[in-house]
Amino acid sequence: MSEELPANLRRLKAVVAILGIIFCALLILFGYAIVTRMNGKKGAVAASVALAPGETVLDMASTADRVVLRLRDATGAERLLYIDPQTGASLGATSLVTAP
Incomplete structure (x- = not known):
């Protein structure tokens, strides 16, 4: 039962596997971009602001x-x-x- 697959079917399986890897990599990059932008400037607040005397x-x-x-x-x-x-x-x- 170990028949060898035709060449075009082997190429198709290789293309599907490569596209799956690319899709997963892009999904990870997209998630990283979303998390990075959401956490960008949150929480950074100046400790003090200088005002002129009497203001x-x-x-x-x-x-x-x-x-x-x-x-x-x-x-x-x-x-x-x-x-x-x-x-x-x-x-x-x-x-x-x-x-x-």
Whole structure:
């Protein structure tokens, strides 16, 4: 009962085996990419943010890549401060003034 398979059937079995290996490798890479992206920046938060003396935080809003603080200084002037949440570095500021 150990008949030898025709050549074209042996080639077909080899192609199916190779495609199965490629499929498994791609499935593993796809799973790795999903896990890597889900765990990318999670949990990284700046320990402190430097404010000017006399400034108080009135409000805060956040997005995926920045935190916006509404600040008021001792003179009553207000500004928006844009911060990178991972590093605590200032990305810029906008002064809020009343229209004339």
